[in-house]
Amino acid sequence: xxxxxxxxxxxxxxxxxxxxxxxxxxxxxxxxxxxxxxxxxxxxxxxxxxxxxxxxxxxxxxxxxxxxxxxxxxxxxxxxxxxxxxxxxxxxxxxxxxxxxxxxxxxxxxxxxxxxxxxxxxxxxxxxxxxxxxxxxxxxxxxxxxxxxxxxxxxxxxxxxxxxxxxxxxxxxxxxxxxxxxxxxxxxxxxxxxxxxxxxxxxxxxxxxxxxxxxxxxxxxxxxxxxxxxxxxxxxxxxxxxxxxxxxxxxxxxxxxxxxxxxxxxxxxxxxxxxxxxxxxxxxxxxxxxxxxxxxxxxxxxxxxxxxxxxxxxxxxxxxxxxxxxxxxxxxxxxxxxxxxxxxxxxx
Ligand code: NAD
Numbered sequence: 001x002x003x004x005x006x007x008x009x010x011x012x013x014x015x016x017x018x019x020x021x022x023x024x025x026x027x028x029x030x031x032x033x034x035x036x037x038x039x040x041x042x043x044x045x046x047x048x049x050x051x052x053x054x055x056x057x058x059x060x061x062x063x064x065x066x067x068x069x070x071x072x073x074x075x076x077x078x079x080x081x082x083x084x085x086x087x088x089x090x091x092x093x094x095x096x097x098x099x100x101x102x103x104x105x106x107x108x109x110x111x112x113x114x115x116x117x118x119x120x121x122x123x124x125x126x127x128x129x130x131x132x133x134x135x136x137x138x139x140x141x142x143x144x145x146x147x148x149x150x151x152x153x154x155x156x157x158x159x160x161x162x163x164x165x166x167x168x169x170x171x172x173x174x175x176x177x178x179x180x181x182x183x184x185x186x187x188x189x190x191x192x193x194x195x196x197x198x199x200x201x202x203x204x205x206x207x208x209x210x211x212x213x214x215x216x217x218x219x220x221x222x223x224x225x226x227x228x229x230x231x232x233x234x235x236x237x238x239x240x241x242x243x244x245x246x247x248x249x250x251x252x253x254x255x256x257x258x259x260x261x262x263x264x265x266x267x268x269x270x271x272x273x274x275x276x277x278x279x280x281x282x283x284x285x286x287x288x289x290x291x292x293x294x295x296x297x298x299x300x301x302x303x304x305x306x307x308x309x310x311x312x313x314x315x316x317x318x319x320x321x322x323x324x325x326x327x328x329x330x331x332x333x334x335x336x337x338x339x340x341x342x343x344x345x346x347x348x
Pocket of ligand 1: 009010011012013014036076077078079099100101126128167173181
């Protein structure tokens with residue numbers, strides 16, 4: 001029996017990626033919707049064969065507790081709403097899959113973890129890159145030291161933000177600008193590739209004055225993370241430049257490049273090394289799996305077989321703590337040390 005999901009929020013990500021991805025999923029199915037727009041919800045429910053009695057508003061959301069078809073709630077709302085809907089969802093006795101960024105403060109993340117723990121429910125953060133096959137191949141090569149020790153990493157996640165992205169430009173709803181929205185990929189993917197936690201960050205922020213998109217949230221952030229192994233990762237994220245979503249891992253004997261690395265489709269990996277003194281470029285085949293379907297199936301497997309998700313709440317909390325240190329570093333114009341944490345890494 002497939003695991004039944006309730007999807008909360010019918011915005012772009014839900015309509016364009018998540019609901020279509022159920023078609024590729026082997027173990028999950030959409031069985032309920034939650035939205036503030038009843039007319040939109042009626043149409044979407046009809047399209048996906050969801051019963052009218054399984055459509056809820058944000059006010060009636062808690063009644064999901066009486067719907068036995070729903071096992072997982074997938075929260076796809078603006079960032080500042082993740083906290084409330086995770087806690088209410090856990091109280092309704094459901095497992096939670098929550099979009100990134102987990103919340104808008106580390107205190108909120110801690111409360112979400114505690115609420116799911118108290119309810120005896122699983123909490124997964126939707127870090128799709130950690131389920132995407134080409135990025136997993138890059139991780140394997142880094143961890144296996146296929147090209148020797150990794151030494152330096154460069155990551156970029158830039159986009160030129162549209163002017164109509166209302167909630168993403170509001171600090172209260174988004175929590176921040178480019179950093180929590182797209183810069184988070186640089187941070188989370190570096191940690192994922194290395195399986196280490198940073199010990200120090202230093203950061204700079206610049207926001208173009210007078211740009212109406214950035215009255216409340218930051219435009220550009222660069223940050224450098226130091227790791228216990230000695231690896232230095234330099235990351236940059238921007239909300240006002242042409243798309244670039246790529247990284248390079250520089251190892252002793254070769255370089256792994258992903259460009260693009262963070263898009264939904266069309267990812268590309270290239271490895272450059274010189275096995276017998278002769279430079280070689282290799283391009284692993286992209287298995288072209290839907291990242292969202294892989295994520296939905298992973299959570300379904302965790303529910304059915306009582307496993308901890310690869311990207312649990314603790315993973316989102318750690319990123320949030322690092323983002324807070326990045327903001328602090330930029331504000332104080334000096335490096336910020338990070339406390340040691342237990343290894344949060346399921347891919348061992
Ligand atoms: P969106 O603006 O397209 O959709 C947000 C939905 O929330 C809309 O249906 C809107 O009606 C609803 N909503 C409820 N209360 C709202 C309020 N007070 N203000 C504004 N909207 C409100 O956004 P999206 O791009 O679908 O993003 C939703 C979540 O998914 C965010 O947390 C975002 O970071 C995350 N996201 C993740 C990925 C990914 O690749 N994993 C990609 C895009 C978005």
